[in-house]
Amino acid sequence: MTSPVEICNRALDKLGSAAITSLDDNVKSARACARMFDAVRDAELRDHQWNFATARASLPELEEVPVYGFARQYQLPGDCLKVVEVEPTADWKIEGRRLLTNVSAPVRIKYIRRVGDTSSFDALFVETLAARMAQELCETLTQSNSKKRVAQDDYAQAVRRARRADAIEGTADALEETSWIKARF
Structure with missing residues (x-):
């Protein structure tokens, strides 16, 4: 370890x-x-x-709608350091700890997660x-x-x-x- x-x-x-x-x-x-x-x-x-730090998640849609530019926003996982891929494929942006897009739920992501357990490295x-x-x-x-x-x-x-x-x-x-x-x- x-x-x-x-x-x-x-x-x-x-x-x-x-x-x-x-x-x-x-x-x-x-x-x-x-x-x-x-x-x-x-x-x-x-x-x-990094493969060992890659994870997938289905994101919860937030009730609050972005002020402009996109119709929906989703909460990113707490351990998300970087979003790599969004499914279904569509335009998207990260703002703060939220993913903004026009896609209806479910939105799934592949992301790089914070790995605090060094034995997993x-x-x-x-x-x-x-x-x-x-x-x-x-x-x-x-x-x-x-x-x-x-x-x-x-x-x-x-x-x-x-x-x-x-x-x-x-x-x-x-x-x-x-x-x-x-x-x-």
Whole structure:
């Protein structure tokens, strides 16, 4: 099982900093990790359609109608970080914690959810998150431009590797047959 402390220690290892035993430790590195971890985790989850963080939901329609532009609005799940897909297909927008559209219920979404349980993280996501934490912590802990460049390169490489592995899990999405595709084939 991977814990936030283990992920932070992996990041600290990348920077050559001492390990921590808790995010509550009274040392600069632990305070920085505690301050950044949740925000960096959520940003990294939002940056890609990670399979382990993907969920589906049917949304409840709200009684309140948008002031203009759309006829209906739906409440997003509390753990929703990013909407990836809406069914049935129609124009839609996210405003606040609501999805606005003209489609009648039921509206179903595929979305990226906030995953707080780090033991659910994919192993390559753990490495990517640790690399991103190292990049974020670098200035605070090292004030070294060369270490910052190394951390940025390490993060870019971790992201490529994790996304490549994540992308090949499952069958490929079928291309919608549009007039452009029909004309090409």
